[in-house]
Amino acid sequence: MLTAKDPQTGRRSMGLHRLQVKGSRRLGIHLANPPISRFAAKAEENNRPLDVAISLGVHPILLLASIVSSPIEDKVAIAGSLLGSRLALTKCETSDVDVPAHAEVVIEGKVLPKLREPEGPFGETSGYYFSDQSHVIEVTAITHRKNPILQALHPTSQEVALLCGPAGEAEIVQMLREKGFAVEDLALSAPSGRTHVAVSLKKRHDSDPKQLLHFLLAGVPYIKHAVVMDDDVNVQDPGDVEWAIATRVQGDEDLIVIPNLRARSIDPSKKAGMFTAKVGIDATVPVAERHRFKRIGVPSAIKQGVAKRLAAIISPALAGR
Amino acid sequence: MLTAKDPQTGRRSMGLHRLQVKGSRRLGIHLANPPISRFAAKAEENNRPLDVAISLGVHPILLLASIVSSPIEDKVAIAGSLLGSRLALTKCETSDVDVPAHAEVVIEGKVLPKLREPEGPFGETSGYYFSDQSHVIEVTAITHRKNPILQALHPTSQEVALLCGPAGEAEIVQMLREKGFAVEDLALSAPSGRTHVAVSLKKRHDSDPKQLLHFLLAGVPYIKHAVVMDDDVNVQDPGDVEWAIATRVQGDEDLIVIPNLRARSIDPSKKAGMFTAKVGIDATVPVAERHRFKRIGVPSAIKQGVAKRLAAIISPALAGR
Amino acid sequence: MLTAKDPQTGRRSMGLHRLQVKGSRRLGIHLANPPISRFAAKAEENNRPLDVAISLGVHPILLLASIVSSPIEDKVAIAGSLLGSRLALTKCETSDVDVPAHAEVVIEGKVLPKLREPEGPFGETSGYYFSDQSHVIEVTAITHRKNPILQALHPTSQEVALLCGPAGEAEIVQMLREKGFAVEDLALSAPSGRTHVAVSLKKRHDSDPKQLLHFLLAGVPYIKHAVVMDDDVNVQDPGDVEWAIATRVQGDEDLIVIPNLRARSIDPSKKAGMFTAKVGIDATVPVAERHRFKRIGVPSAIKQGVAKRLAAIISPALAGR
Amino acid sequence: MLTAKDPQTGRRSMGLHRLQVKGSRRLGIHLANPPISRFAAKAEENNRPLDVAISLGVHPILLLASIVSSPIEDKVAIAGSLLGSRLALTKCETSDVDVPAHAEVVIEGKVLPKLREPEGPFGETSGYYFSDQSHVIEVTAITHRKNPILQALHPTSQEVALLCGPAGEAEIVQMLREKGFAVEDLALSAPSGRTHVAVSLKKRHDSDPKQLLHFLLAGVPYIKHAVVMDDDVNVQDPGDVEWAIATRVQGDEDLIVIPNLRARSIDPSKKAGMFTAKVGIDATVPVAERHRFKRIGVPSAIKQGVAKRLAAIISPALAGR
Amino acid sequence: MLTAKDPQTGRRSMGLHRLQVKGSRRLGIHLANPPISRFAAKAEENNRPLDVAISLGVHPILLLASIVSSPIEDKVAIAGSLLGSRLALTKCETSDVDVPAHAEVVIEGKVLPKLREPEGPFGETSGYYFSDQSHVIEVTAITHRKNPILQALHPTSQEVALLCGPAGEAEIVQMLREKGFAVEDLALSAPSGRTHVAVSLKKRHDSDPKQLLHFLLAGVPYIKHAVVMDDDVNVQDPGDVEWAIATRVQGDEDLIVIPNLRARSIDPSKKAGMFTAKVGIDATVPVAERHRFKRIGVPSAIKQGVAKRLAAIISPALAGR
Amino acid sequence: MLTAKDPQTGRRSMGLHRLQVKGSRRLGIHLANPPISRFAAKAEENNRPLDVAISLGVHPILLLASIVSSPIEDKVAIAGSLLGSRLALTKCETSDVDVPAHAEVVIEGKVLPKLREPEGPFGETSGYYFSDQSHVIEVTAITHRKNPILQALHPTSQEVALLCGPAGEAEIVQMLREKGFAVEDLALSAPSGRTHVAVSLKKRHDSDPKQLLHFLLAGVPYIKHAVVMDDDVNVQDPGDVEWAIATRVQGDEDLIVIPNLRARSIDPSKKAGMFTAKVGIDATVPVAERHRFKRIGVPSAIKQGVAKRLAAIISPALAGR
CATH class of the missing domain: 2.30.110.10 (Electron Transport, Fmn-binding Protein; Chain A)
Structure with a gap:
């Protein structure tokens, strides 16, 4: 420091x-x-x-x-x-x-x-x-001091991820909300070195995700790839993000490629002249099609019924142990 | 059945x-x-x-x-x-x-x-x-039979993933190797419903990954998104795949978008007329630039030295327990 | 009000x-x-x-x-x-x-x-x-009041332009400078109904104008078309802006077209679903080529010499009048 | 000469x-x-x-x-x-x-x-x-002659613009009309060095403006950027042209970019090998949408009434002066 | 008539x-x-x-x-x-x-x-x-007249092709030469219904073929597809034209696709609103690469030698018949 | 050998x-x-x-x-x-x-x-x-042997074409049929050096031709350009193929350009790094529009009637010779 x-x-x-x-x-x-x-x-x-x-x-x-x-x-x-x-x-x-x-x-x-x-x-x-x-x-x-104790920071360790991640996430959420985007949650991914971001949004208009992606990729220098999802997707779960991309994206309409933005100096794929291309993915469901995208799940009434029955079976068993 | x-x-x-x-x-x-x-x-x-x-x-x-x-x-x-x-x-x-x-x-x-x-x-x-x-x-x-016992297959469960995954992976690897692609490993991802595939390749020419992606996306109907990587990336580790995409892709050169292919009937994002767009990502390093992409790691000589020292410290301690 | x-x-x-x-x-x-x-x-x-x-x-x-x-x-x-x-x-x-x-x-x-x-x-x-x-x-x-006097505001009149223009310009300049863009001057054009903006910039990197254009077009809902120029161009003079576009733009590299952003309700060209496409123009000179773009002008030493000589001729003449 | x-x-x-x-x-x-x-x-x-x-x-x-x-x-x-x-x-x-x-x-x-x-x-x-x-x-x-008087032509002066403009405009209008385009008016802009042209057209089919732009940009070597408008726009008024671009263009449908045409030698932005890109803008209203594009104006009956009343007020005042 | x-x-x-x-x-x-x-x-x-x-x-x-x-x-x-x-x-x-x-x-x-x-x-x-x-x-x-004799014209017959072909070819050649293109030969193909045209050109600059194609496709309403070749290709021989396309075209650089031009009424593939897309192919060799494109052929000295020898063998044989 | x-x-x-x-x-x-x-x-x-x-x-x-x-x-x-x-x-x-x-x-x-x-x-x-x-x-x-007799193979001769053509055609047809494409006929063209291929198909879905083209161009290294047609077109007749391209293609929808595939070493147009672009053409009629594409022809009943009448006229004439 x-x-x-x-x-x-x-x-x-x-x-x-x-x-x-x-x-x-x-x-x-x-x-x-x-x-x-x-x-x-x-x-x-x-x-x-x-x-x-x-x-x-x-x-x-x-x-x-x-x-x-x-x-x-x-x-x-x-x-x-x-x-x-x-x-x-x-x-x-x-x-x-x-x-x-x-x-x-x-x-x-x-x-x-x-x-x-x-x-x-x-x-x-x-x-x-x-x-x-x-x-x-x-x-x-x-x-x-006598017998000083140091903390070493290894750039690719979890320590850096835990240190830098939340600060960056909070900054970006604030920036987006100030512009009127109804951001629900946001995650910078650790394996990407915090250059990938997943955002969930209460989308009002079909143009919201595209506008957000352009604003985010041009406004935050270190973000390279971004994906926007509806608020029924858990941005903290990489599997959930992958599922949304697999089932809600049509690559010829939902990918945004922005060439010739400014690269990070430590990105080895950067082009001559410090240029980079960035990519945004709109993995939201069109407003008018939401009824067709009903996620599989167990209704809560049934969940509770199952829990009760299991309790009825398990508790006596446990009690008798 | x-x-x-x-x-x-x-x-x-x-x-x-x-x-x-x-x-x-x-x-x-x-x-x-x-x-x-x-x-x-x-x-x-x-x-x-x-x-x-x-x-x-x-x-x-x-x-x-x-x-x-x-x-x-x-x-x-x-x-x-x-x-x-x-x-x-x-x-x-x-x-x-x-x-x-x-x-x-x-x-x-x-x-x-x-x-x-x-x-x-x-x-x-x-x-x-x-x-x-x-x-x-x-x-x-x-x-x-008397008191018959059944196995139910739930379509989104791990059971289906474990059942269908390896069969599909083996088929695709064989198809690619027959065409001369030096495929190292291949993984169909479970969260995507086995529509996403990650392939690692001993790349000989810079055109190999693009040719493989076109062949794969047109040749395997249920694959929607595919990514090709060098063989220093572990396709079984989603974090490793994400790291390769973050640091080895330039979106204006390495993305392949193929519109108007045939969609799967169960893909809710499919377009009218059963069309879909598919996307391929070439996350390999250009052959001529490999020297610039040296992954961080601990040299094996040092690893062994550390192991020895740890053993020297830990073994007596354990022995004394 | x-x-x-x-x-x-x-x-x-x-x-x-x-x-x-x-x-x-x-x-x-x-x-x-x-x-x-x-x-x-x-x-x-x-x-x-x-x-x-x-x-x-x-x-x-x-x-x-x-x-x-x-x-x-x-x-x-x-x-x-x-x-x-x-x-x-x-x-x-x-x-x-x-x-x-x-x-x-x-x-x-x-x-x-x-x-x-x-x-x-x-x-x-x-x-x-x-x-x-x-x-x-x-x-x-x-x-x-007795005999009240009103001011009527006609939407397409100069009064509205004079009223709304400076407020919008100041807001956008501040937003861009906070993001680190070295904005020199900025003009919302009156004939376009303040949907066209011309920005002059002290460009440091060739990626600055593109990043600025994406940030501006996605971040300011009412801007539809934007042009970025070097700081030797007077953004307040439409002829100067046109000259920069005529002599510093290559349409296949310097135009940015962003489809599917959100349209203004009063734009009659807006598409179904309130979408609009926006266009950005990078009319700056590549940093490495600035020496080739020397604008015609009279050196100030010569200008002063001419002024002196004219004074020597004209003053006596005026005096003798 | x-x-x-x-x-x-x-x-x-x-x-x-x-x-x-x-x-x-x-x-x-x-x-x-x-x-x-x-x-x-x-x-x-x-x-x-x-x-x-x-x-x-x-x-x-x-x-x-x-x-x-x-x-x-x-x-x-x-x-x-x-x-x-x-x-x-x-x-x-x-x-x-x-x-x-x-x-x-x-x-x-x-x-x-x-x-x-x-x-x-x-x-x-x-x-x-x-x-x-x-x-x-x-x-x-x-x-x-004795005491000869010369006219010097300064290349960037109004003199050249006045001299060259009308000749070029007449040539292009004739070329377009011979091809059957119902050209109403045409203006080469002075600040662009006569490389920008604005054309107004009585459009019959929606394909007319695109066909005209391709023909014009490929057929007239010195034109770099061209815009086509309906005949309710005054091509001689840059503000009117800008208004048409602001309110009648959707950049993803109405821009034509033609790369790799032949550049003028004096264009400093020309590419290696004397290539240039040219851009055409179709700022006309789709034939089927004309009813939605009614321009604000004062009906002529009202204009005449106002003129009469003003005359009734002003004339006596002037008479009494 | x-x-x-x-x-x-x-x-x-x-x-x-x-x-x-x-x-x-x-x-x-x-x-x-x-x-x-x-x-x-x-x-x-x-x-x-x-x-x-x-x-x-x-x-x-x-x-x-x-x-x-x-x-x-x-x-x-x-x-x-x-x-x-x-x-x-x-x-x-x-x-x-x-x-x-x-x-x-x-x-x-x-x-x-x-x-x-x-x-x-x-x-x-x-x-x-x-x-x-x-x-x-x-x-x-x-x-x-008594016992009148008629000529019937069948639209898809050779008669129409022979009648219409040369007239159209002459018109287009003249139009192109007036614009300064060094056209060597030109052929409207019969099987395409005279909508395909092959042009050979003494190319001076690499931008010539692209400029010609844009001018031709926008200027001649009935031409849908056009290909430009160097003057060592025989435009009258479809095989020669195909050979030039096979060996001198790179599809990502040499194809010009112009959407939204006006269609012919008898083209069944025309789109709603009488629109059509046209395609141009630049099958010329880059000026700087001509040395690499040496066509196989027998040198004329050898041809003459062979002719002589054959004559020496054949003539006596024929004479003895 | x-x-x-x-x-x-x-x-x-x-x-x-x-x-x-x-x-x-x-x-x-x-x-x-x-x-x-x-x-x-x-x-x-x-x-x-x-x-x-x-x-x-x-x-x-x-x-x-x-x-x-x-x-x-x-x-x-x-x-x-x-x-x-x-x-x-x-x-x-x-x-x-x-x-x-x-x-x-x-x-x-x-x-x-x-x-x-x-x-x-x-x-x-x-x-x-x-x-x-x-x-x-x-x-x-x-x-x-004594007085040995040799067969010389000239690479651009018909001999090579006849030798190599059928073997290649059979291989490709088999590869496509195994993938489920209902290939009717297929021709490698001789003038292109067997790099152009024409395929006729009993199309079931509108996505079939695009999928086939991607599969073929990525899967067969020596094919550079391919065209797919319906089965009413004779792929062995170059004029028929040209007619299909002229009347069933819209260039902005039916052309597939794949850049950056691997080139053949003997293609003089190949790019640095042995890359080539390949092009596919979908010249099939959309399934839903087939009724609009009725090819001109003489109904077989009439053909037979004509044949009979001609026989009635000609046979006696011949008999009397």
Whole structure:
């Protein structure tokens, strides 16, 4: 977890960035996401280093706060709000930034201006090794508690999925509801590295799903494939999603292919010039045809009757055991 | 399990067909698949009934033999070959057909010519209720063992999936390998009602997957959506398939949409005139780009080292227990 | 200008709605836009009328406030903020709503529940006559100043264009900038009834314009056709926009056609089921080709030299006049 | 204005060609259009120079005659016919061509064979600077009147638009009418450099506009984008054209994109190999839907009544002034 | 062969039209082509009959003249020009028209205004039976030579093909050459009913064939499918054309499909609303790839050598016979 | 005709392969087809030569057997079966293979491992010259009858067409019928080099032709273009096929274009990476429209009447001769 300040406004913020040990006092760092990527760019414009500190072994809520994308750039404040109390900070020794008071290890240093070096290959959330030309940190000090305990984040592990998934899902649901879409539920799939999304919708008009898909694929950069379903489908169950695609899609009418959008840098299938194609699937039933799509199920009256009879058989048996 | 004879050649065969009790001596029967649908059609041309017998409570291998699609129409012979011994048969009392000697219940009757009645709605493998205009059987006799035990087949249950899946997969793999495709593995997905298929392939040329997809979608009537992957993907793991689609597909180049093919009657999304569109996905890596698609994994040397160290730690601990 | 209260929360708001005189105490009203359309729907659910008041001859800033689409539903507050002072309100005599204190005429009444009557045809902003099944107001009182002066709004007049244009443009610019698009300028065209939009952009990547167009066409319901240009084009000058389309577009690569989105009710070309197709045009120069697209112009040094010489010639001449 | 003779037939003709001063006796000349480009090619085949003369300061009708594309190659005759009297000519002193007797300046010379030199960049009618490998004229003599007065033609000025527009419009209208299209009016737009054309049509069948667009885009090399409208739209008013596109087009049915046609050399967006895509828009109302597209307007009876009343009010007022 | 006069201008013309005997003094007539269809329409506007005469047994050149489509409407003059001498005419007895003096049979009558009756079915050039609502002629007189000899024209016979083919081919070649296309040869195919055309071209630019195909398919109403080839292909040999399509076409780049053009009335595959789709095939070799497309052939030196040797062997043998 | 043995199994087989004389003891050989291409590959894996023998002047049935593609690899057995008697073989002198006992000339040798040399250009069945990097045979012995007589096969001659055509047609018909398509007749066209196929079908459902075309184009590598027709069309008559395409196809619905399939090596239009596009044409009449497509013909009753009358006229005339 990296902390730094905006060189212009002095406002502090936090972020999660990939590091690589490159020598006893030298770290590679992958600055691909705002706000700290912006701080570094501003410092570089004036040919100045950017003071940073890396805190290891922090409260998990700080990780969550670091990755929320929000108009509020002060992620320390977001962390405080999630914690329910102000986040205790402390000054660094050699670097002009604050760090969480309870971090187990703090590495202080400066991001050097106008310097890029090969970094990686690291395993990325896409499931592939990924290299890039990245920034370099010169380490100025390391402080730590006695016998410090660290949490390592492996990009393809469940930990990242659990950490990033809910934040992203909540953001997208809010964005869609603000535009008037009656979203019922939404799931980013873990195996896809959170690039696949399944949405269930109380559809009012047959144009709703197509409009939602275009808005979503153009509006959320990291989503590549999306499927929209009616609200009788459980988006949390991949089998249910597959069933909807199998029985409610006609590929020549319900697929939307959008070429030439902007790709994620870690997608190995991206095209020259950072382009990607995205695909949307409308797996909803036409409003006028809903009567033809009655899902098999046991009526609740019968379910209750069966439960009663089973109870009548099983309970005495159990009692007699 | 229905048995009947070809009215022209006298050759017997078997099939699994949906029945509906319509009165004390009257059954509805859905004759949608050969060979018995053909026997009924031939009898009907001469305006004659078709003698049939329904055997309930039979060896499961007979069910498997009934649904194999094969140029060999004599499914009794197929059953014998699967059993490893000739299938014991016995004559019916009122109907000119043979039935398995060990059936628990046998219902004898005739499919009436030139008569169709509404049948259903029944839950079908597509997951929806489905009705049709179907044939009618006039029951002529019922014989059974004492305290007969039946196996009921529920169309959306795992039982059907386990029964039908492997037979279909084996047939398709053979068809593809005969055409020279180096198929590695193949899976029909259960939640889709076996209309989705995932294939892994040792791809030689970049045109292999597209050619395979066109051949498969046009050649296998019940497949609606298919995806082809390289052989480093496990087609039995839906998460692995999703990962391949997420990271190896560009929707404007790798999707094949084929409109106007023939739909399955139980697909509720089918279009007027029994048409359907089918979709194929090429999720393989271009031959020339394979070096860029190195999957994250732990090298086997390291895996073994870790295993050794763990053993060194764990074994003494266990020994001391 | 209509005022009403939310039947649930009691919060007041305002809106501009089309009226038709249908009798001495009866008005037709076209309630197609929130929030008052929502208030009426809520009242109707409980089978109750909605008290409303129509204020004619009000401060023009109130009209502007009425049509702003904003998450803040209290448009009286918006009007106050635009006026720079609290809007003076007064109670109605027969209707439970407040009206601007200085209105020239106030018509009080109730929107009747579960009643729709044919309304129109009226000339609409699309330039065509348009009819609909609309709500009905029962008038309960009319109050007015002596010799009241009214402002009539003609839907196809410049007045509506001047009133609605800037509000819509500001909203869209903000929406695009929040998504990170470096929008330079934006113009809704008056002859198209504000359904055509021209956007100029400081393009960073070649995928920016396509992503913007998809986001805009799916995100803004009333926009039908959109064109994106580089920031050397003046979006306020239709000739300049046409020049960019003529010299920077290749129709097979730069046109985006999105079928099956939701149409505006007043678009006479809309398809059955309220669908419409929308079109986006990317009239920007590829980043790598900018050097080839140097616009003709007179260098500023020469312009100044010419100005000097003209001054040297003209000034004495004028002086001698 | 250049004059020359066909080296084979001796027939004279005229043309407008771009010149560049390259030395005291050397001019660059851009020979891209027939007939003089053909004369130069014929002379070059025999490795001979082509005698030419450039006349500056001539009757404007000669400019118009020079640019008409006509099967009649003798543009001197065309000029005479436009003037209503035979064009007076005079022999050159050093070059074997005739020039208009009243030209203010005449530059005589020879186009050199098998020589091309870089020429430009000049601002072209496309609005961009444009360079090419062009022919060279060796100047042999210059004659002129005393205090000669010249007309300079600036390619992006209104002068060129006024000069070239009507000639092109008349040619296209004739070509379309000969094919049986009931063209009502037609306008080449000035800001597009006359590459955009708007056509109004008395449409008889719904296939007329599409057939016209294909014929026009393939038949007229310099037209890139074309729109066809019904005859209630004024093609001379860009706002009216935009209104028709906004309210009568469904982009998935009414757009025609033709890739791989031949591009104009001065179009900076042209693709490698001189290809271009062209686009046609059918903005007509389907014949069967005309009743739904009634344009807003004031009935003429009412217009006259208003005019009368206004006259009754205004005239006395004016009289009393 | 029908003759009539323009009711407005009095100018006579001729045409070939399908007739059906409907009674002793009543003929059905199919007036689908100008100029006589126009004459009848003009007469009908004034609610007047159109005097006509049908000449049977005439000089074949008159048939050819009748079907030429030309801006010169006076087909009598065209016939004269083809004959090389003025066509001798004679007045009718009961009808105000002239007929060829040497016709074997002349049927005089009037096309009745505002009357249409079912006509046909007749076998048409499309190879199908075709019916229509057609005009009716009231016969006023029949004159004939002794033992008259007639030529019957069967629409699907070689006679029609030989008659209509060359006229159509010449017209299209001229139209294309006027537009600057270097057409080498052109063939309308007989089995297609002259709706298929094969064109060979000295291609200069790769865009030539596509531009030609669009111009041809939109400009010639009766052409449905067209193929363009290089000039090393013999368009008169269907096998050669097929070979070019087999070895020089890539279907995803070289096929042009134009939907929604106007259909011929006798095409049974036409869509509702008289629409048709047309297809063009570019079977030319890309200019830059010509070296790869060297056709197999025997070099002429070897051919001559073989001829000599054969002669040396055969001649003495023949001589000795 | 080449004979060789599988280096693993020792099973013999035969094939037709292109040879080039490269020296007194050296032949180039084009090994593009199994099984002998596979034998050579296996030998090469072990870095060993493959013994082969070339037999010239053999029974034509052996040529046919050589080119049949069949799961039965032993083409000697196929030849025997076609001959109706066992094929007499004899051992070679220097090469470990058998050859037909009656061959006129036998060339014995070895295909050298890991050696490829430029071969050709030869005229190929595509009608073009074709070169490749090919294997080399070192000749070890030549044996022959006295005055041996050879049959030379010219790739573009009728001989190859007659030889290869029927074998291919029979294979494809069988493949289609096994899939349930009611194929009536099928023709590979000679001028296309057997890459064009015309199929006639007793169509049951409108989806049959599209399904057949996809199956055929993906399943038969050498077919590039295919057309399906109803069974009233004679696929052996190119004019009949053209007529069906002219009158039963709508290009926007009935054309299937499949890009990115695998090309034949001898197709000069193939794309980089050995890709090709294939095209299918559905020229069948929609089932519901068959009544509108009645082909012109003379009813058989009339035909017989005419025949009788002609006989009555002609026979006496002939008798009197």
